[in-house]
Amino acid sequence: MTEEAVKQTKVIVFQLKDEEYAIPVENVGSIERLLPITRVPKTAEFVEGVINLRGVVTPIIDLRKRFNLEASEHDEQTRIIVSSIADMDVGLIVDSANDVLDLKEDDIEPPPEVVGTVEVEYIRGVAKLERRLLILLDLEMVLNQKEVQKLMEIEG
Numbered sequence: 001m002t003e004e005a006v007k008q009t010k011v012i013v014f015q016l017k018d019e020e021y022a023i024p025v026e027n028v029g030s031i032e033r034l035l036p037i038t039r040v041p042k043t044a045e046f047v048e049g050v051i052n053l054r055g056v057v058t059p060i061i062d063l064r065k066r067f068n069l070e071a072s073e074h075d076e077q078t079r080i081i082v083s084s085i086a087d088m089d090v091g092l093i094v095d096s097a098n099d100v101l102d103l104k105e106d107d108i109e110p111p112p113e114v115v116g117t118v119e120v121e122y123i124r125g126v127a128k129l130e131r132r133l134l135i136l137l138d139l140e141m142v143l144n145q146k147e148v149q150k151l152m153e154i155e156g
Helices: 145-155
Strands: 008-016 019-024 028-033 047-053 056-062 079-085 088-094 096-104 123-128 133-137
Touching: 008 079, 008 088, 008 133, 019 096, 047 088, 047 145, 056 145, 079 096, 088 145, 096 133
Parallel strands: 019 133, 056 088
Antiparallel strands: 008 019, 008 096, 028 079, 047 056, 079 088, 123 133
16 A cells, blocks of 8 residues: 655744735745845835844845834844745745644635735645644745846845
8 A cells, every 4th residue: 555645845934913824935045134224215115124134135125014014123032034035035024933834735715805914816725733733835926036136226
C-alpha cells in the first residue's frame, strides 16, 4: 500500500490588528526586533523608511498602513519580517510574529470575496485550522511593479 505524499507549506504566522496572517517561510530571510528607521522623503505613506540591516540598506513597509488598518503604537512584540519581494529584500512591520506552522494544501482555500479589511488582491488564500483562521498573503501583490521600482531606487 502506497501513501500519497501530502503536500505541505511551511509558513510564518504573524499578527496585524486582530487577524493572523501567514507567508511562506522560504520568502522570509529573518525576523528582527524593531530597529531605528531612517525616514526617506517623498516615499509612499506606507514606506516607513530604511534600516541598516547587517550592512544592507533595507526598505521598511508598515503593513498596517499598506492595508489601510488603523495605526497602533509599536511595542516589545513589534517585529520586522525581512522578506524577498520581486528579488528585493523588504522589511515588513507587523504587530507580532507568532508561529511557524506546516499547512497542508487541503487546509488552504481560495480567498472569499471579503476578508476582514484587507483587500482580496493581497490574499492568496485562507487556511482553516482547528480554531484558527490564517490569511495567506501573496507577497508579490503587496507591492506593485511601480512601487518595487521606487523601493529599488531607495535601496540604491
